Amino acid sequence: MREALGTGGYGFASGILLPFQKLMLPVSASRESRRVPVIMSTRCSFGHENVPTGRMLMITYETERLILTPIQHGHEAELFKLNNDPLVRKANFNDVPQTIESVHEWLNRYSAQWRKNKFGVWLVYEKCNAGPMFIGRCGLQDYDDSTNPEFAYAFFEHATGRGLGPEAARFTITHAFRNSTKKKVIGFIAPGNERAERAANKLGLRYIDDRLYDGNISKYYEMTREEYFSKHH
Template sequence: MGEGPELTTERLLLRRWRESDRAPFAAMNADPAVMEHFVNPLSEADSDAFVDRMEAGFERDGFGLWAVEVRETGDFIGFTGLSRVSFDAPFVPAVEVGWRLAHHAWGRGYAPEAARAALGFAFETVGLTEVVSFTAPVNQRSQSVMRKIGMRPDLDGDFDHPRVPEGHPIRRHVLWRIGVDDWRTT
């Protein structure tokens, strides 16, 4: 849909979104396993609106949440990338590194591989000095990715996510951080 920065890793291509990504992305966002640590799965319309917001992020910021494909096959497997945190929290303003992959792509090391590339772009190209990530405490898979890419938990940074309803089991979130100096040494 848009032109812009692409990132390549050993096995993956992080690229701008294509119209052909919408259907597999909607299927992924409707998968209860993929959406286990979110308030609820996304409808097709909500998934499409998310793609539009991700593309707008590239236009606005020069970076965003890239569509991820496996280079060998060209298969779309989800997204990974950078986004400005758009809600109010004690650590904002901040840029988050995030990912969401289709269930069939789990357990292959794709999330940390893609996230490392996104962090490299954040620090080496954009010139950021810190990147954050956050998730519900029960989301051990995402926290494992955070650990693998050199992030550290901010034990004083846990917060109630303002976009999660009060009383919801995933309202509380843990905050992880990585600074440029830590990035350079990992």
């Protein structure tokens, strides 16, 4: 199971509470980023629908416009909805409808990587007057046998075009570098995805060459720790 950078929309652990250190973001990453305990609103907007969340107390981080929380078991409804969004499904799953069983597989994978790496993939909510609105997922995940984590994200179409993807990306990459000794972040973009290419360039990811990714040729990007912090200081 894989996903390429910038796939969702048009853009780029077993229920435990994970301990995090206070994260100091570069100024350009956000005017405000703090760790806060919140209870997600009892009703949270998914596109044009309102779906009850009934979530337990979770530790989250805030940026200027976003609330982010590590993906864990209990997020089945959000991930099922996102993975079956027409654009996300086409980009990530060859337009095959996703089942709740496949969602559980993804949750097992994400949770295991959080436990191992102390960083990973986050659910992303936009701050709204009526309560946090779920808009996608974003973060870093293990890539095959590489020691370099792969960056990938998927957003609903209605959340694209306002800079929310880059805002989430800066947070998740900063968190990964601050909480690990990883030297590099990598990403893959399908040919013709110009929006994702622009987003990658803004983040500082450099095109290296074309490589085989999940059976298809994709554009391979990477960025070192030093390159990232020199750009987002």
